Amino acid sequence: MYLVKDISGAIGLMAAALVLLGTWPVVLAVLERRGRLPQHTYLDYSISNFLAAVLVAFTFGQIGGDTPETPNFLTQLTQDNWPSILFTIAGGVFITLGTLATQYGWAYVGLTVTEVMASSLKVVIGTTLNYFLDGRINKAEVLFPGVGCFLIAACLGSLVHSSNAADNQEKLSNSRNFTGEIAKEELTRHLLEEEEPKDCEEAKPDVPRAVEKTEAGTADFLIDLEDKRSIKVLGSNTLLGLGIVTFAGVCYSLFAPAFNLATNDQWHTLRDGVPRLVVYTAFFDFSLSSLAVGVAFNVWFL
Secondary structure, three states, rough: OOOOOOOOHHHHHHHHHHHHHHHHHHHHHHHHHHOOOHHHHHHHHHHHHHHHHHHHHHHHHOOOOOOOOOOOOHHHOOOOOOHHHHHHHHHHHHHHHHHHHHHHHHHHOOHHHHHHHHHHHHHHHHHHHHHHOOOOOHHHHHHHHHHHHHHHHHHHHHHHHHHHHHHHHHHOOOOOOOOOOHHHHHHHHHOOOOOOOOOOOOOOOOOOOOOOOOOOOOOHHHHHHHOOOOOOOOOHHHHHHHHHHHHHHHHHHHHHHHHHHHOOOOOOOOOOOOOOOOOOHHHHHHHHHHHHHHHHHHHHHH
16 A cells, blocks of 8 residues: 655645645536536536546555555455444545535535635534544644634625625616516526526527627626526525535535544544554545435436
């Protein structure tokens, strides 16, 4: 099993992780705004994630010596480590629910506010739980001021969403294309009743018409975006979006402690002589759980 043993390598991996974690939400949010069903997107995502876990497990998980303390991936599959596997399964369930909620949060709240709030809640709750699971090995006076900043960011994110919702409502009420004859809560039904393909991912007929580019942030832009996107959100309750994002943040925050328990066994659930899960085995079990739950939920939503 390949292990990173120097600080510079660990910092480099953390930097790469930050770049990747900041990229995938943008890609998925753009797909939804262009009309791709989030269920289809998540199925692609979960399958790709599992294939990546398999690739990593059979490469990095098999490189190097196979010792009793750090067994290789295939060796560990035959060991009696079910308590730790159950923790990884729970982590997979949590992150699946969080990602599903995040997809709808992007539509209801917006990419920026969703990521700020969900990530902040994940850091605040997850860091606090891991701090106590790890026996308080980190200095609280250094760790928790940063956690407090994330808590402030979460509160500010909710205020920004409320302000944006009120601003959009005012724009729509003053729009010439969105008058009192069509109440805001009926806009979604109005758009769905238009003569368009029933499948929102089906290509629309190429009908020649005057191309009129709308300015971002205007009422016409919001209506045009609502017409294209797969999740119809205009006229929805402000608290609905905040509730979805809060749920996503809580689920994300529980994933890391579950993974921590699986790989470090702080609760001593493994029998004597059974090695703790290595990160590659834990990631494989976690991804398999995430795939199963993600496929089940998204096929049901379809």
